[in-house]
Amino acid sequence: MEFSEQLKIYAETHFENRKKYFAPIISEIEAGLSLCSEEEALLIKFFYGTMPLRDAGEYPFEIFLSYVRHALWLRKTIDWCKKLPEDLFVHDVLYYRINSEDISDCRSFFYEQLKDRIVGLDEYQAAVEINYWCAEHATYEMADDRTAGPMTMYRSGKGRCGEESTFTVTALRSVGLAARQVYTPRWAHCDDNHAWVEVWVNGEWHFLGACEPEEKLDRGWFTGPAGQALLIHSRTFGDYAAGKREEVIGRDGAVVCHNVTASYTKTRKLRIQVRKQDNTPAAHAQISVEILNMAEYFPAAVLETDEQGETSIRLGLGDIRLQARSEGKFVERYCNLAEDGVGAADVDCAVTLVLKDSEAGMKDALSGVSACEWHLEKLCAPKEVVVRESVLSEEEVSRGTRRLADAVKLREERFDQLTRHAIAVHPEEEERMRIAGENAEELTAFLEKDDNPDRKKLLDSLTKKDNKDLRAEVLEDHLSAKRGSWPEDIHVQDLLCPRIWLEEIGAYRSYICSVLPAQEQEAFASNPGLIWNYVNQNITDIPEEEYNTLCASPIGCLKLKMGSAVSRTILFIAICRSLNIPARLDKSLMVPEYWADGAFHVPVSRxxxxxxxxxxxxxxxxxxxxxxxxxxxxxxxxxxxxxxxxxxxxxxxxxxxxxxxxxxxxxxxxxxxxxxxxxxxxxxxxxxxxxxxxxxxxxxxxxxxxxxxxNSVLDEIQSCLLRDILLQRADGTLCSLEKLVSGKRSILAFLEIGAEPTEHVLNEVLALEKSAKGNSKGIGCQLLFVLRQEKDLQHKTLQEVLALDAGSEIEILYDISGGASDANAALHTAVSDAAFGTLCGWQEAAKRMRLAEKLPVLAAVRPDGTGIYGSCGYHVGSVELMVRILKEAVRTEAD
CATH class of the missing domain: 2.60.40 (Immunoglobulin-like)
Structure with missing residues (x-):
């Protein structure tokens, strides 16, 4: 096949420009290239010319070659891949990296799993079918920020939205469909972010919820939240563009961010000019577009001004804060892009920022002053505007519901089978083995090798996610830690434990001891401060060629002689632990500490x-x-x-x-x-x-x-009749909401067990219950959880909530219209509404509360059964908000 001259020049130029960084491994790269065909060599050079540099030290040449060969086969064989524009092929089919996941040779594996499912389907139908396959193998689970790779998702069956979307994009790319992860770095209306998937079908991008299949594309529970987003973007590694792509809104080292906000909501273009105090343009100034979320101003995009000190970005119609910085000076300013504030959507607006502050100036201003006055702001989120969403027929809804239920059953049966033996052998480790999925075999092999008590302690020191992908041979390497006179908790957490931060864990102890000369190891062991000097003298940081979200592993750092500030810190701690010196990361300041003379010390002079x-x-x-x-x-x-x-x-x-x-x-x-x-x-x-x-x-x-x-908390209080709603109790009897609340403040929650929004609700309840533990009244509200079917009761997170005895009253109920049991249909026809009340499904409750029909549906209910506030769908923080509403409503009534 023939690639364009433009791509050839781009790949060759970028590869040559980076050769100096690859000096420690260039012989391996050139040896691999010498065995490649002309096409393979071109695409390998494209990888090495655009990848985050740390990847070159983390993964062998052969892994990159596996991606190239599979993509070339797809380009030659699959019709929809043949017709893709060249830039979509290299970025959205060929490329090995999607976000910050660990990389493995997996594309051929995914293709083999999917090829028979898509025979005879067009590209639209294939995309829909692949998402059903994804749901059969993985679902949502809250987890830490380390992004597990697609194979780990396949082998463990659960992950957060960034992992679900990486998994689904991998599946789509493996069959030659161009796909990408789409991401809102922070919502404006609630404290969280989200990632989903876009697939190129019939000449345009369509969106879908990863592992959340529906009968049509352009559907997902997140369409409402996306309709009130400030910023949504996608990523490419490198800026190669043979065709037209979306607006570029900055870079994160090797990563280029593309603005896709206008595909989901109304937007305006904001033109920004940055000037120095003498009124001259501030060329190449950095501008952070900040969203207030999780009580911080998060830099959702970082722009750079041109020679005239100007740049622009298209954003949703809400409030943001801009921070410009250049040559040690900076300035911050709020900006309102709301339609009713400064003009209509799609009409440009402009702002000028004049640099003024500096670190030294602020120190002088605050010298001898404990604090300045509070600065007060009110920031408005965009109003929801859904610009596109497919509509399903009743038949499609019914078929989709049935197929999704089948997918859930297949997934649960598969993982029950995978973990059955490990649980039978180690019943005390049931939770760990269920989390591990296929990796339970590795954990079992590690545990059973001998009776060393540190085996169990090592596993206990890890994060839950580590159980999913750590191999027995790697765990064995870290078991070599020797005991000293320090306390047991320091031995386990700060010496034995392989996990330091969010890095990929390898057998770094034996590797470090093999590459450091014995004389150097002795010097380091007697004076750990020398380790910090060694790390900073030998490891270089090239941030403009990296990806800030990734950190290099200790092995990768030493192999390539490169690493970010965080990677160097991790390496220091890894060397300490490898030399039997307890060490840890101070996560508040992100600095290393090592144990000496009965205390932890910081080697970083700053x-x-x-x-x-x-x-x-x-x-x-x-x-x-x-x-x-x-x-x-x-x-x-x-x-x-x-x-x-x-x-x-x-x-x-x-x-x-x-x-x-x-x-x-x-x-x-x-x-x-x-x-x-x-x-x-x-x-x-x-x-x-x-x-x-x-x-x-x-x-x-x-x-x-x-x-x-x-009274802002009560501005939107309603008075909605809910007391006549009938729900089914666990014993099968019907009861009205008025009797269920029994004169107590209550939160009525219609849940969709297994779906991401409901998982957030349950985790919020879990967090609130834990914080209220010891308070006889719990969180101060009764919780009425309405499930759709009896087996939902076995859901892991729900069981954690029910198992936590924090004082709150929780009752499990069933939505009669949702099919809690086979008897419900008979109940529905036998019960007279006039005699007993309204047999109400969640849709009716949503209608009464004037909410969209999107689960979960939550209602804050007064002691008399009156609903006063409701929320539906995705709204992180909704449970705490309702607790606050009920408390204030009762206090106001008392006054």
Whole structure:
């Protein structure tokens, strides 16, 4: 086949420009290229010219060649792949990486699984069918931020949305359909993000929910949230574009981000000009487009100005914050793109930013001052506008429901079979083996090798996700850690444990000891500070050629002699542990610590700077959850970096933190019913050996910090009749909602077990219940969970909620119209509405609450059975919001 001259020049040029970075492994690359055909060599060079550099040190040449050979076969064999534009082929079929997953030779495997399913289908039908296959093998599960690869998803059957979408894109690409992951880095209306899939069919992109099949494309539970997004983008590795692609909205090293927001909601183009204080253009200034989410201003896109100091971006119609920085100076400004604020959709608007602040200037301004005044803002989320969504017929809905149920059954049966033996042999490890899926065999092999008690301790030290993909031989390598005089918890967590951060785990202990000379190992063991010097002298950082989300493994770092700041930190800790020195990562500052003389020490000179104390005071009874209600950010040169303090809690209305000297920003937020947010921001200094005392803001005080906050929680309160709704109890009897609430504040939740939005609801309940544990009243509300069928009760997350005895009353009910049991049809015809009330399905409840028909449907219910607020579909934070609404409603009624 013939590739364009444009692609040949691009691949050759980019490969040659990068050869200097590949010096430690260039002989391996050139040896591999010498055995390739001309076409194979071209595409391999395209990979090496565009990949995040760390990938070259992590994976052998043969893996990349496997992707090239499979893609070339597809291009020559599959009709829909033959007709793809060249740039779509190289980016969206050929390319081995989708996001930040670990890479393995998997495309041929996926093709073999799928080829018989798509025989005789056109590309549209094939895309739909492949998503059903994906649902038969994987579903949603909340997990940590490390992205497991497609083979791990296949072998374990569960993952978060980024992993589901990576899995589905891999399946589509394996049969020659161009596919990509689409991503909103942060929602505006709730605290979370989401990823889904687009597939190129009949000359245009269509979207689908990964592992959430429907009978047509352009459907998904996320269409509503996407219709009120500020920014949605896709990625390519490299900027090769033979044809026209979407607006480029910045780069993250080797990654190019493409703006697809206009495909999902109304947008406006924002033109931005950055000028210096002398009014001259600030060329090549960096501009962060920030979304307030999880109590931080998250940089959803990073733009760069041209020679005239100008750039632009198309965004949804809500509020954002812009931060421009150049030559050590920066400026921040809020910007309202709402249609009713500054003009109509698709009409450009413009803003000028003048650089003014600097780190030194802020230090001077705050010198001797504990804190400045609170800065107050109200940020509005875009209003929901769904610009496209396919409509299903009743027949398609029925067929899709039936097929999805079949997919769930196949998946559950498959993993029950896969883990049955491991659970039988190790019944005490049932949860771990179910999480591991196919990898249960590896864990069993590791556990059974001998009776070393550290085997179990090592497994316990890992994250849940590590059970899915760690091999026995790798685990064996880490079992070599030797015991010292340190405490047991330090031995397990900071020496024996292979996991440091989000890196891929390999057998790095034996590798490190094989490449470091014995004399050097002895010097490092006696003085761990020398390890930090070695790492920084030998490992280079080329951020413009990397992908910030990825970090190199210790083996990859040493092999390529390259790694980011995080990768170098991981390498330092890995070398320490390999030399039997306990070491760990301080996640709040992202700096390493090593154990010596009975305490942990920091080798990083910057982090050894003097420290001061922050004392935060809170009003009685107010709960602040870090990364939901508040965050701390530390000024690093020209921007604030959010600190990782997950799990921080106030003790008796106070919280004390020891922090390095510097300038900090505290952000506190309150989410309103319509998704808007109230934000309070405070700048302060931490000075050497001094205490800075601050009071958290009181959002509820009518005459307090928030001038707009007067009964805002109750602005959208309804009075909706729900008391006559009939639901089925677990014993099969019918009961009205009025009797079910029994004079208690309640949250009525119609759930769709297994679907991602419902999983979020259950995890929110779990988090609230855990925080309320010990309180005799729990979270202060009765929880009425309405399931669709009896087997839903066995769902893992639901069982975790039910097993947590936190004081809250929880009752399991069944939606009669949803088919809780075979007897429901008879019940439905036998019961007289006039005599007993309304046999109400979730659709009727949604209709009464004036909600869209999207599960889960939640309603805050007064003690008399009246619904006062409802939500449906995807809205992270909805449970906590309803608890707050019910508490305030009752307090208001009492007043």
């Amino acid at each position: 982090a050894q700077a003097s420290k001061g104390t922050l004392l935060l005071r809170n009003i009685p009874g107010k709960e602040w959850i870090y990364a939901q209600h508040w965050t701390l950010g530390r000024l690093e040169k020209d921007h604030f970096v959010t600190m990782n303090h997950a799990g921080l809690v106030f003790e008796k209305e106070t919280l004390e933190l020891l922090l390095p000297v510097g300038i900090y920003r505290l952000i506190a937020v309150k989410r309103l019913l319509n998704g808007d947010q109230e934000a309070a921001e405070l700048l302060f200094a931490i000075e050497k050996e001094k205490q800075t005392e601050l009071y958290m803001p009181d959002f509820e005080k009518a005459d307090g910090v928030m001038p707009w906050e007067k």
